[in-house]
Amino acid sequence: MRIPALKLTRTLQNLAESGPMFREAVERGNLATLKTMLGPAWRGLVQQRGKSEDITPMDLEYQASFDWKYRRDQPDMTRLYEAAKKSQWNSTTDLDWSIDVDPENHLKPIIPLDFLPVAGLDSFKKLPPREKAQQAHAMASWLLSQFLHGEQGALFAACQVTEAVPWLDAKLYGSTQVVDEGRHVETFNRYLESKLKKRYDINDNLYVIIDALMSDSRWDLKFLGMQIMIEGLALGAFGFIHMKTMEPLLKTLLRYVITDEARHVHYGVIALQKVYAEGLTEKERREREEWAFEVSVLLRNRFFAHELWEEGYAAQMSRKEWDQLILGSEMMAMFRRTMFKRVIPNLKRIGLLSERIRPHYQQHGLLEYEHLPAAPELTAADLIEDR
Ligand SMILES: [Fe+2]
Numbered sequence: 001m002r003i004p005a006l007k008l009t010r011t012l013q014n015l016a017e018s019g020p021m022f023r024e025a026v027e028r029g030n031l032a033t034l035k036t037m038l039g040p041a042w043r044g045l046v047q048q049r050g051k052s053e054d055i056t057p058m059d060l061e062y063q064a065s066f067d068w069k070y071r072r073d074q075p076d077m078t079r080l081y082e083a084a085k086k087s088q089w090n091s092t093t094d095l096d097w098s099i100d101v102d103p104e105n106h107l108k109p110i111i112p113l114d115f116l117p118v119a120g121l122d123s124f125k126k127l128p129p130r131e132k133a134q135q136a137h138a139m140a141s142w143l144l145s146q147f148l149h150g151e152q153g154a155l156f157a158a159c160q161v162t163e164a165v166p167w168l169d170a171k172l173y174g175s176t177q178v179v180d181e182g183r184h185v186e187t188f189n190r191y192l193e194s195k196l197k198k199r200y201d202i203n204d205n206l207y208v209i210i211d212a213l214m215s216d217s218r219w220d221l222k223f224l225g226m227q228i229m230i231e232g233l234a235l236g237a238f239g240f241i242h243m244k245t246m247e248p249l250l251k252t253l254l255r256y257v258i259t260d261e262a263r264h265v266h267y268g269v270i271a272l273q274k275v276y277a278e279g280l281t282e283k284e285r286r287e288r289e290e291w292a293f294e295v296s297v298l299l300r301n302r303f304f305a306h307e308l309w310e311e312g313y314a315a316q317m318s319r320k321e322w323d324q325l326i327l328g329s330e331m332m333a334m335f336r337r338t339m340f341k342r343v344i345p346n347l348k349r350i351g352l353l354s355e356r357i358r359p360h361y362q363q364h365g366l367l368e369y370e371h372l373p374a375a376p377e378l379t380a381a382d383l384i385e386d387r
Pocket residue numbers: 151154180181184261
C-alpha cells in the first residue's frame with residue numbers, strides 16, 4: 001500500500017509529538033493506562049481512521065445491565081430527569097435558520113480576530129480585513145467541526161452509559177441525554193453545512209479519546225471521559241464562544257446547547273461521585289486518576305489545531321513554530337481557563353485529584369482554580385454567562 005506523502009509526514013509528526021506523552025506515562029508508571037490507550041492511539045494517530053474513512057466500525061465490549069426491580073431510589077437523578085423532560089427544544093423550529101450568516105463579514109465576525117493564534121504576527125496584521133475574516137471563518141469552522149465530532153461521540157457514549165449504568169433513574173435520565181446529543185449533532189451539522197459551508201475532519205487527538213472511551217469495557221470510564229472531561233471542556237468552550245460571537249444564530253444555538261450540557265456534566269458528577277464513593281480499590285482509583293490525566297493531555301493537544309496549520313501555514317512555518325504560537329495564544333489560554341473552571345473542580349469532587357496526581361496537573365498549570373464550584377453547584381445561567 002502506498003501512503004500519500006502528506007499523510008506519512010503527519011503520521012511521523014504525530015508519533016514524534018506523542019512520544020514524550022507516552023514516555024512520561026511510562027515514567028509515571030502509568031502502564032495500565034498506556035495499555036488501554038495504545039490501540040486507540042494506533043488507530044487515531046497512525047492510521048488516522050477518522051480522516052481516512054467515511055465510516056469507522058468499532059468493536060465494542062461492555063456489559064449492559066437490566067434492572068428488573070425498577071427501583072426509583074436516586075432522587076438526584078430523578079430531579080435531573082424531570083428538568084431534562086421540561087427543557088427539550090426543537091432545533092428545526094426553535095432556531096431562526098432564516099438568519100443570513102456571512103462567515104467572512106469582518107464587521108460581525110463569528111469569532112473575534114484576536115482569538116486567532118496568528119493574530120500577533122506582522123504578516124497577519126498587514127492583511128486586508130476580508131482576508132483576516134477568511135481566516136476567522138476557517139478557525140470557526142474548525143472549532144465547530146470538532147464540536148460536531150465530539151457530539152457524535154457523546155451521542156454514542158450516552159447510548160452506552162444508558163445501557164451499562166446499573167440504576168434505573170440513571171437510565172431514564174440517560175435516555176434524555178441520547179435525545180439531547182442527537183439534537184446537538186443535528187444542530188452543529190446544519191450550522192456548518194448551511195451557514196459556514198465548511199467542515200473539517202476530526203482532530204487525531206480527539207479521535208484517540210473518543211475511541212478510547214468507546215472501546216473500553218469499564219462504563220465508569222465512559223462517564224469520566226465523556227461526561228466529565230470532553231463535555232466539561234466543551235461547556236467552557238461553548239460559554240466562551242457564546243460570549244464572544246457577534247453572530248446571532250450561533251449565539252442562540254449555543255445558549256440552548258449549554259443548557260443541555262450543564263445537565264450532562266452534572267449527571268456525570270453525581271453518577272461517579274456515587275460509584276467511586278461506594279468503593280474503588282487503591283489500584284482502581286490510581287488507574288482512573290491516571291487515565292483522566294492522560295485524557296487531559298490529549299484534550300490539550302487537540303487545540304494545536306494541526307488541520308489549520310496544514311491548510312494555511314505549513315508553507316510559512318514549521319509545525320514546531322506553529323505549536324509555539326498556539327501555546328501562547330488566546331485559544332490555549334481559553335483551554336487552560338476552562339480546565340480550571342469546568343473540569344478540575346469536578347475531578348476533585350469525584351475524588352480523582354489525590355496528592356499523587358496533583359503535581360502532574362500543576363506541571364501543566366492546571367490547578368489554579370481547583371476550589372471553584374463543581375457542576376452540582378452551577379446553574380445553566382452561570383454557564384451561559386461563563387461565570
Ligand atoms: Fe452535546
